[in-house]
Amino acid sequence: MRDYLTIKENFRFQRAYKRGKSYVSPALVTYVIRNNTNNLQIGITTSKKIGKAVQRNRCRRIIRAAFSELAPQIISGYDVVFVARAKTSYVKSTEILSAMKNHLQQANVLQN
């Protein structure tokens, strides 16, 4: 299994929101942008709009579970930011998985 790092700095989130490519579905928003390293870095955003701590934690878990399925197939050298939406906490992880796979194929970051 490949390693991936998490994004912690606010300016990289801001760069992804402003200059990255975005893909939207009802339960997930994905931003993809190249970074200048050889690593794959991901960030998960769960805002206060989604709910309280239980809902936000569940969104993070679902997104992380879906991502761990896809992580070995992703080309390194990208920052990927996932944003949870209001519906995310009521949805199963398989739906997130299909949405995420669709987004990442559109972004051309999946290996064949």
Next chain:
RNA sequence: CGAGUAAAUCAGGCAGUUGCGGGCAAAACACGAAAGUGUUUGUCCGAGGAAAGUCCGGGCUCCACAGAGCAAGAAUAACGGCUAACGGCCGCCGGGGGCGACCCUAGGGAUAGUGCAACAGAAAUAAACCGCCACUUUGUGGUAAGGAUGGAAAGGCGAGGUAAGAGCUCACCGGAGUUGGGGAGACCCAACUGCCAUGUAAACCCUAUUCGGAGCAACACCGUGGAAGACUAAUUUGCCUGCUCGGCAAGUCUUAGGAGGUGGCGCUGAGCUGUUGCGGUAACGCACAGCCAAGAUAGAUAACUGCCAAAUACAGAACCCGGCUUAUAGAUUUAGUCGCUUU
């Protein structure tokens, strides 16, 4: 059987596959001079009754004072107890509600002072508008029985009494004071005196008690770069400058400390468990036995499937404890009460 009251408990479980955080152990591998770090393997542990709101009380840390008092501000308010402490809890008294089990109650002081009481009403803290009675009758005096108002109208009600009336007098009730008795106390009971000017202090205020301030982003340690100060005695290098002196920088030492990191931080602690024993009505205390049980740092409990009638509530530790308040699907247990029926 129905209705209702009080108290307590649980907060999905099991199985399979994939996966996450921490402790411990041993070996192997990788990196490293070493300390050690990472990976793999084994094993153990891994959110709540409210973890929530942040409304009180403490521990802990730093600052202030190292003498207490006054003032200011805030909180609390019958009485007795429990507790480390509390504005919490238990018991009990007074008041209110319910047929009852039981429930609710910020419940000190209004002759220490100040303020306020709209409208209505003759009059609102002080009384004569109407009425009633008397007389020297277009007025004067007596009178609070009766009168529409109002939250509140000068203790209530009945009898006596009177010119008419009035606690003016008496019985009962209410309230106040004194005495006696009971109780740990709030308070309760009885007798006597005898009718004493409304309400509001969750208006200002008075009385009693308590409180130094700030908070784990506290605080302690390390601290690339950079900052400030000192030393240049000896030696070396560079620059001003070709040489000497001098200065600056490098150098050495000291100080404070931003980013970042480590500790604080889960540790024997006001600890948890107990069909246990003793004391107490109870809160709780003492003894005994057993146990050591999350500790992350963008933040660990998840995903998928099957079965159990159904799996669905509120909801995620972030320094730690004791309470309070609020949210909460469903299920279970115990003890009283009322009504109906049967024996």
Next chain:
RNA sequence: CGAGGUGUAGCGCAGUUUGGUAGCGCACUUCGUUCGGGACGAAGGGGCCGCAGGUUCGAAUCCUGUCACCUCGA
């Protein structure tokens, strides 16, 4: 962790200090004016004052609890 503020008509706000009538502007309805519309003029409707208790004769106002939103500091 700490400090503060705001909830009143469909919208934006007064009134809360010092308790007694809930008001202003825009919007809405009707009528007038105009050939018609706008503007203008006149009249009118619409509120359990965030929620629940309490104090008081009486609460938007005072007290307690609670909910939602907003702002600030470390």
